Amino acid sequence: MLLLAGPCFIFVAKPTEQHLGQYYTVPPSHFHTVFPHGLPPRYQQQVKTFNEGCVMVRQPALELISHLKRADYSKPTLRYLLYGVKGSGKTMSLCHTVHYCSTQGWLVLHIPDAHLWVKNCKELLPSSYHASRFDQPIQASNWLRNFRTTNEHFLSKIKLRQRYVWTKRESTEEGRPLGELVDMGVSRVKSSSDVVGAVLKELRLQAGGTEGGFRLAVAVDGVNGLWGRTTLKKEDKSPVAPEELTLVHNLRKMINNDWCGGAVIATLSQTGSLYAPSSAYLPQELLGEEGFDSMDPFVPVPVSLYSEKEFESCYLYYLDRHWLQHPHSQTEEGKKELIFLSNRNPSVLERLCAFL
Amino acid sequence: MQMQRLLLSTYFLFSPERRTANMAASGGRTVGSFLWKCGNCCFNFNTVSSNLTRQVLSRQLCVSAVLHRKNLAAAGPEKFSEEFIKKQVEEFNIGKRHLANMMGEDPETFTQGDINRSIAYLFPSGLFDKKAKPLMKHPDEDTFTKALAVEKHQDRLRGKDLFTQDAKQISLVGSRWLLKEELEELLVETISEHDYARFIQLMERLLSLPYCSVEEDFVQRYRRQLEIQSSKQQVQPLQYDQHGVAYSTGDGRRKTATGTVLLRDSGSGSISINGTNYVHYFPVLQDREQLMFPLHFMGVLGRFDMQCSVSGGGHSSQAGALRLAISRAMLSFLSEGQVETMRQAGLLTPDPRIKERKKPGQEGARRKFTWKKR
Numbered sequence: 001m002l003l004l005a006g007p008c009f010i011f012v013a014k015p016t017e018q019h020l021g022q023y024y025t026v027p028p029s030h031f032h033t034v035f036p037h038g039l040p041p042r043y044q045q046q047v048k049t050f051n052e053g054c055v056m057v058r059q060p061a062l063e064l065i066s067h068l069k070r071a072d073y074s075k076p077t078l079r080y081l082l083y084g085v086k087g088s089g090k091t092m093s094l095c096h097t098v099h100y101c102s103t104q105g106w107l108v109l110h111i112p113d114a115h116l117w118v119k120n121c122k123e124l125l126p127s128s129y130h131a132s133r134f135d136q137p138i139q140a141s142n143w144l145r146n147f148r149t150t151n152e153h154f155l156s157k158i159k160l161r162q163r164y165v166w167t168k169r170e171s172t173e174e175g176r177p178l179g180e181l182v183d184m185g186v187s188r189v190k191s192s193s194d195v196v197g198a199v200l201k202e203l204r205l206q207a208g209g210t211e212g213g214f215r216l217a218v219a220v221d222g223v224n225g226l227w228g229r230t231t232l233k234k235e236d237k238s239p240v241a242p243e244e245l246t247l248v249h250n251l252r253k254m255i256n257n258d259w260c261g262g263a264v265i266a267t268l269s270q271t272g273s274l275y276a277p278s279s280a281y282l283p284q285e286l287l288g289e290e291g292f293d294s295m296d297p298f299v300p301v302p303v304s305l306y307s308e309k310e311f312e313s314c315y316l317y318y319l320d321r322h323w324l325q326h327p328h329s330q331t332e333e334g335k336k337e338l339i340f341l342s343n344r345n346p347s348v349l350e351r352l353c354a355f356l
Numbered sequence: 357m358q359m360q361r362l363l364l365s366t367y368f369l370f371s372p373e374r375r376t377a378n379m380a381a382s383g384g385r386t387v388g389s390f391l392w393k394c395g396n397c398c399f400n401f402n403t404v405s406s407n408l409t410r411q412v413l414s415r416q417l418c419v420s421a422v423l424h425r426k427n428l429a430a431a432g433p434e435k436f437s438e439e440f441i442k443k444q445v446e447e448f449n450i451g452k453r454h455l456a457n458m459m460g461e462d463p464e465t466f467t468q469g470d471i472n473r474s475i476a477y478l479f480p481s482g483l484f485d486k487k488a489k490p491l492m493k494h495p496d497e498d499t500f501t502k503a504l505a506v507e508k509h510q511d512r513l514r515g516k517d518l519f520t521q522d523a524k525q526i527s528l529v530g531s532r533w534l535l536k537e538e539l540e541e542l543l544v545e546t547i548s549e550h551d552y553a554r555f556i557q558l559m560e561r562l563l564s565l566p567y568c569s570v571e572e573d574f575v576q577r578y579r580r581q582l583e584i585q586s587s588k589q590q591v592q593p594l595q596y597d598q599h600g601v602a603y604s605t606g607d608g609r610r611k612t613a614t615g616t617v618l619l620r621d622s623g624s625g626s627i628s629i630n631g632t633n634y635v636h637y638f639p640v641l642q643d644r645e646q647l648m649f650p651l652h653f654m655g656v657l658g659r660f661d662m663q664c665s666v667s668g669g670g671h672s673s674q675a676g677a678l679r680l681a682i683s684r685a686m687l688s689f690l691s692e693g694q695v696e697t698m699r700q701a702g703l704l705t706p707d708p709r710i711k712e713r714k715k716p717g718q719e720g721a722r723r724k725f726t727w728k729k730r
Contacts, residue, residue: 085636279632336657340625341644343635352641 020062021313023054026099034102037112037146038221040091042350050321056313058089060303061096067299068101068263073215076257079295081223082267084303085281087347090267091221093303097265098219106215106262107154109203109254111143115225115272117247121232124240129194133246134232140192140247144185147199154214155179158206164198166191178202197250204254207261216262218254222269226252227291229275256294266295306344314346318353326356441504444495451492468493524569531579533559538580589695589704591687604688608680610707613669615677619685623661629678630665643675650683650703654694660686680706 026034031053039047047053064080071078082090102108117139127133148155158178165171166188172181178199185195207216220226226248232240242248255264268286270276280286287295306314315335318324328334342349452471456463459474471492479490534542536552547555559578562568568575594602602621607614627634627647638644651657662682666674683703687695698704712721719725 085633279636333652333655337648337652340648340651340657341641343627343633345635348635 019057020059021057021307021309023056023313023317026053026055028052030099030102033150033152034099034108035095036149037143038091038095038098038110038219042347043092046350050323054317055092055096055099056310056317057096058093058303058310060084060089060301061093061100063301064093064097064265065100068097071263073261076260077262077264079255079257079264079266079298080301081283081295081298082265082301082303083281083283083286085305085345086270086278087345088303088305089346090269090303092346093301094219094221094265094267098217101215101217101219102150104215106217107151107203107207108217108219109147109200110150110219111251112146112221113225113269113272114220114222114248114251115269115274117245117251118225118228118230118232118242119272119274124232124234125190127193127246128191129197130246133244133249134234134240135190135193135246137189137192140196141186141189144182144192144196144199148179148182148186155182158202158214160202161205162202166194193246197246200250200254204259207259218262218264220251220255220264220266222272223255223266223295224268224273224276224286224288224291226255227288227294228273231274252294266298306346306349308344311339311344311349314349324353324356329353329356441495448492448494455492526563526569526572526575528563528579531576531581534578534580539578542578589687589699591695594688602689604685606681606683606685606687608677608682608684608706610676610680611669611673611710613666613673613677615664615666615674615681617678617681617685618663619682619689620661620663621659621689623659625658625660627662627664634664638671638675640671643671646675646679647682650679650686650698653701653703654686654690654698656686656689676707679703 031047060082064082067078067080082093084090098108098110117136121136121139123137125135125137127135156177156179159175160172160178160181161174163171163174164181166184170184170188172184181195181199181202185192185199188195203216207214226242228242230240230242230245232245234240243252255266257264268281268283270278270280270286273286276286283295283300284292315324315338319330324330326334329338338349338352342352452466453463455471455474456466458478459470461470475490475492481489483489533556536547536549539552539555540547559575562571563575592604594604596602604619605616606619607616609615629637634644634647638647648657651660664678664681666678668674669677680703683698687698687704690698714721717725
């Protein structure tokens with residue numbers, strides 16, 4: 001492991017506290033497996049432009065990783081909540097942690113944005129399993145596909161402990177590998193939401209077990225979407241509450257800390273949230289009463305804007321990648337202007353540098 | 357000169373009709389030169405008796421006039437020198453002899469009265485104004501007297517060393533003409549707009565003439581001094597709070613938005629607007645650039661901390677109001693020269709543009725209703 005002073009970027013597999021403010025590269029092979037759906041869209045574009053994925057090592061991610069290292073996995077799961085102002089790097093910290101978990105060999109359950117499940121749904125089927133609930137076939141099958149890409153190697157190892165009956169003719173027997181269940185969910189779109197529920201239940205039961213023995217990381221982005229309101233409507237134009245959606249219902253069960261052998265890492269997101277004012281960023285404001293009560297107790301991890309050192313590092317990274325083309329941006333004055341205009345907000349800085 | 361020749365030739369052409377309006381414009385001057393010219397070309401004419409018909413004359417004359425017209429157009433304007441005057445006198449005399457020949461009289465005893473009568477006979481004019489009728493006079497009498505008098509005067513001045521070409525100009529910088537209202541006040545009578553415009557025109561004409569500095573007092577009576585703009589800025593002194601940190605306030609307005617700013621020295625460049633961060637209050641880059649402009653212009657980007665409050669208007673006008681407020685608050689931290697540069701950059705000028713009133717019969721302030729042909 002190289003140790004270089006000052007804000008420059010190095011390629012490390014396991015960044016530690018000494019590398020605060022420095023960049024580390026995610027190997028390209030990991031990108032497709034670990035992050036099929038998790039990264040912020042602008043960051044994905046940046047990865048495509050620069051032909052590499054560099055993530056800055058920042059304090060919140062390191063804090064999370066240290067917690068995960070020291071946690072006791074025989075006790076009920078700990079829940080970590082990343083919160084901060086818009087654009088301060090919560091999703092990126094989450095992805096950093098997810099990457100760490102996957103390198104450590106955990107099973108990662110990454111829900112890219114819970115808000116996607118509570119809005120803009122074209123098809124809403126009444127659930128076959130439970131009369132009053134609604135299914136979302138498209139979202140569920142998409143997620144299952146990505147889940148399969150992420151956790152290929154686990155799918156054959158984990159065996160089902162229960163028999164699941166889908167229709168009169170189809171059922172999945174006990175002892176079959178999980179992969180089969182997932183494949184079935186992907187192919188049979190109609191029952192995919194129930195498949196998701198089944199998968200979550202199985203993983204929950206088996207996570208802390210001594211046999212098999214894998215750790216489960218549930219990473220949810222935009223967790224405040226699970227307890228708000230939805231924009232979906234039933235056929236008689238009455239609004240749908242989040243509990244009436246199968247996916248949300250099962251996910252909530254996952255987030256409850258009644259299982260052990262893993263961790264729940266969540267971020268709050270105002271960007272995709274419905275009916276929340278744009279200035280809200282604290283957990284209480286975004287989660288609402290109900291959400292806060294169910295998430296309580298949790299470990300809050302605040303994500304702040306770039307510090308001076310981090311800003312310096314980001315600026316040098318852009319300079320090195322020749323992203324800042326304008327000659328004035330390479331001077332001291334230009335740097336001061338960038339600091340002023342972005343106020344060291346990571347996403348604002350990124351958008352600003354995009355046309356320089 | 358050539359204009360007169362041209363017009364006389366046209367008169368000859370139309371002579372059977374005896375009535376043309378063309379002659380009025382030329383104001384007949386010397387005919388002598390014209391006749392001499394055509395006499396030169398068609399010299400046969402001299403020997404032939406004066407009883408030639410006008411048709412023959414016209415045929416000969418129009419050719420020569422055309423040719424000569426082209427030549428004269430190429431040459432420049434003629435100057436009033438001694439040779440020129442002598443030439444003109446010669447031409448007049450020859451012309452007088454030709455005229456006498458034409459009329460069948462003795463060239464030696466041809467008086468001015470005879471000349472006038474013969475011209476009136478040859479060029480009958482239906483015009484009423486005596487000065488507009490064709491005439492033939494000795495050059496010394498009319499044409500060059502004024503110009504010669506001016507030159508004599510200038511020579512006299514040169515002799516006395518009073519003729520200086522480099523005339524002093526009245527300095528008009530920093531002053532303006534009297535307004536119509538002020539002029540009315542001065543003259544204690546009402547003036548129409550045309551009169552006022554004519555007055556300004558005449559004063560400008562006066563200024564354009566040489567030696568206008570002689571009448572400087574007269575001209576200055578009708579001019580007012582402009583005030584120097586930068587001295588109008590009221591720079592408030594710096595105030596110090598309990599920790600000894602200097603601070604100052606400023607307020608600005610733009611198009612129904614008002615903003616106040618509290619600038620604190622030795623800060624880190626943090627800005628809060630109405631309690632929230634400026635990145636969240638102004639998500640648009642343009643508004644943040646407006647806030648940045650005064651600080652960046654003076655090069656004090658990271659020095660001040662700002663607490664702003666703004667209300668009214670939209671986001672652009674709020675940003676403009678805050679920019680003016682920041683510039684005004686910064687004045688107390690800057691020196692005189694920097695204040696002047698800020699003023700010239702336009703940072704201290706309040707933007708006077710407001711929403712234009714909607715007029716009746718139109719859809720908006722300028723937009724008219726859709727025009728339908730029928």
